[in-house]
Amino acid sequence: MSTDQNLILKAPTPSGEQADKPHANPDTVKSAGQPTSYRADIDGLRGVAVLLVLIYHGGLSLFPSGFIGVDIFFVISGYLTTTIILNAASRGEFSLKQFYVRRLWRLQPAILTLLIVTLGVASLLYLPKDFVDFLKSEKYTSLLLSNQFFSKATDGYATPEAATLPLLHTWSLAVEWQWYIVLPLGLTALTRYLAPHRLKIAVVILTISSIAMALLIAKATPDKSYYAFLARIFELLIGSCAAVFANDRQRLSRFSASALGLLALGVVIYAATRYIPTTAYPGIYAIVICVATALLVCAQVGQSGISSQLLSWPALVFVGTISYSLYLWHWPVIAIITYLGLEKTPAVLAGYFSASLALGIASYYLIEKPLRRVRLGFGKTLILLLVIPAIAFSALHSAGDRADGWIKRFGSAATDILPRLKASEIPQREPCLGGATDGSDSRCVLGLPGAGKRALLMGDSYSNHFWGLVDTLSKDAGISVTAQGYPGCLALPDVYLYDWWKYKHALYKKCHAAATAYHQQIAQNHYDYVxxxxxxxxxxxxxxxxxxxxxxxxxALSRERMKAALLKSLEIIAQSGATPVLLKSNIVMPEGANDCLYRTIKLRSTIQEQHCATSVAQPEENPWLAQLFMDAKQAHPNLLVIDPKDVQCTDGQCKLLIDGLPIYRDIGHITDFASKAMGRLYLQAKGNPFKSASISD
Incomplete structure (x- = not known):
């Protein structure tokens, strides 16, 4: 997000009155090379941007694409920072060191305060693994690389696992800092060697090139492009275009300026009310939004149009004035609410907005505003605000990782539950979730390695999370099992998944390739079971x-194809001489079940105090799937069907706990502890299906 608070290097004013005005934070200019004048409309536009973001993160349907507020901030930042440098350079006063000193004192005190306060809250509430992940995010935030960290740590921006990360929003601040490193060097070189009119052409060419690059990145890595600096730089460059063209001689009439300003403002608000996917973003929508924002900030529209009057509304200007602090503090508030599994009732959302505003105001007046005036030397500033924090937070993350997140923070209840869950984890399971291999990776072998009977376990992440169950049954039956899987993939021959997961309006080709490789293994290796x-x-x-x-x-067509693909898979398995086995799914975790169970640990309470359910009514089986399994059994009488629900659910009720430990690790997947426990319970209740098959053979 934009973090300039109308602080640009300006030409001296004879009276100094402009600098003394309450809102005269010299942020914007009349034109490059001219003295600056405060523009309330830009602060008002910041207010619009931050309110869009707050409302979006609050989960309100009013602005389902309120995240575009960040795009607005980027354009404003590009405009202001470019203007700062051009103005100073035109007076022969630009200093790279002073630029960074001002930026550091403008931004880092509030960020460091955020890191310290969220560290205290996370140390109280975040479970060990989550706490280690949080410490890692603090390290990368202090290194100004959090956008790269969150790109790797999440499956995308608007995903469930991202919603509980207190520092997720710092990705935009990292992009800003990367811009601050590139822009001064680039502008200094361009202004030195290019005449003003050639400078404009160069900036336009760079902007168009960066737009093309962003579209390519969004297409190639749709789940990662949201955080990428190279995919975002065009937004800042569009702001730079508004800055370098600010001194054009051609002037708009008041009518034209008003019409353009109202149109641009309408585009921004309209876009926020539409549903724009966050995958493969930024794209065409972002380009339109950024161009509209550039029109609003350019002097010819912003200083003479009606939009300027609308955006200069005092309440909106005030929100824009504190927008940096408000942006910094709002996300940790909603992330912690989400982490605790609290229902977002009107009262909770009112608390979110109130707390965000209170923290934003406090941060602005107590930290941001006073400390921006500090001017230590470049070396001391760098050490104090960057080097020392980076070393401290990196060391803290290393210590937390070695200590497994200091589990004893939670007392006896946690030290009973969490270590038992961790002790049951199968460390080698994750490397085997990602495609087919030739079976030579020993980490992907479970059951009884080297046994005479061999099996292949294939499928999606559900086959992977049932490792413990399959391991227990296969050990008991003396079978060596090679396990392979690919997340979100229908592991059946010939079919594709369209518009699936992150592959919008395209075929998920990796799934098809994985399924093809699995069935080649089946034909070649002659397993006893698949x-x-x-x-x-x-x-x-x-x-x-x-x-x-x-x-x-x-x-209906999808089901026909799925059935045909399953029957073909069973035929390939049968022709290879193997016995086919279908592993059914467990029930999906009821909404909020794990939130409640884990909240008892986070808040040092009990299941009874939190009124957590320990079982739920068993859902009805999908009738089409029931018929599918019957048809498969009729076509292949030796087919084995293993249903984990046979041991999870009894008398119409399905367990949420086994031996006092939660079954689920997320909305669909079960823990390794539960998987192993289900294997033991299955042996006790149903016997070993592999042994039964051997007897019948």
Missing amino acids: IIGLTWDTYADSSAVVWSIDDPRSE
Whole structure:
């Protein structure tokens, strides 16, 4: 987000009155090379941007794409920082060291305060693994690289796991800092060697090139582009274009300026009310939003149009004045509410908005505003605000990682539950979730390695989370199992998934390739058993299963293709001489179940005090899937079907706990502890299906 608070290097004014005015933070200019004048409309535009972000993160439907407020901030930042440098350079006063000293004292005190306060809150509430992840995010935030960290740590911006990360929003501040490193060097070189009119051409060419690069990045890595500096730099450069063209001789009439300003403001508000996906973003929508923002900040529109009067509303200007602090503090508030699993009732949301505003005001008046005036030397500033914090937070993360997040912070309840869950984790499971191999990786072998009987476990992440169950059954039956899986993939031959997961309006080709490799292994290796584990309901209730990209799509057609693909897979398995095994899904975690159970640890309370449910009514089985399994059994009488619900659910109730520990690690997947426990319970209740198959053979 933009973090300039109308602080640009300006030409001296004879009376000094401008600098003394209450809101005269010299942030914007009349034109490059001219003395600066405060523009309330830019602060008002900041107010619009931060309010869009706050409302969006509050989960209100009013602005489902309120995240575009960050795009607005980037354009404002590009405009202001470019103007700062051009103005100073035109007077022969630009100093790279002083530029960074001002930026550091402008930004870092509030960020460091945020890191310290959130560290205190996270140390009280965040579970060990989550706390270590938080410490890692603090380290990368202090290194000005949090956008790169969150790109790797999350599956995307608007994802459930991202919603509980207190420092997620600092990705935009990292992008800003990367801009501050590139811009002064680039502008200094351009202004030195290019005449003013050539400078404009160069900036336009750079902007168009960066737009093309952003579109390519968004297409190539749709889940990562949101955080990428190279995908965002065009937004800042569009602001630079508004700055370098600020002194054009051609002037707009008041009518034209008003019409353009109202149109641009309308585009921004309208875009915020539409649903814009955060995958493959920024894209065309972002380009339009940024151009509209550039029109609003350019002097010819912003200083003479009606939009300037609207954006100069005092209340909006005040919000814009504190927007940096407000942006910094609002996200940790909502992230912690989400982490605690609190329902976002009107009262909770009112608390979110109130707390965000109070913290933002306090941060602005107690930290941001006073400390921006500090002017130590470049070396001392760098050491105090960057080097020391980076070393401290890096050391803290290392210590926390070695100590497994200091589990004893939570007392006896946590020291009973959390170590038991951790002790049951299967460390080698994750490396085997990502595609087919030839089976030579020993980490992907479970059951009884080297046994005479061999099996292949294939499927999506549900096959992977049932490692413990399959391991228990196969050890008991003396079977060596090679386990492979690919997340979100229907591991059946010939079919593709269209518009699936992160692959919007495209085929998920990696799934098809993985399924092809699995069935080649089956034909070549002649296993004794082939086990297919899938989240069956997810695929059955979709219209995504196709043979090719041009196929018509509907749920009925998708089910027909899924059935045909399953029967073909079973035929390939049977022809290889193996016994086919279908591993059904567990029930999906009821909404909020884990939130409540883990909240008892976070708040040092009990399940009874939090009124947490320990079981839920068993959902009805999907009738189409029930028929599918019957048809498969009829086609292949030796087919084995293993249903984990047989041990999770009894008498119409399904457990949420086993031996006092939560079954689920997220909304769909179970813990390794639960998976192993289900294997033991299955042996006790149903016997070993592999042994039964051997007897019948």
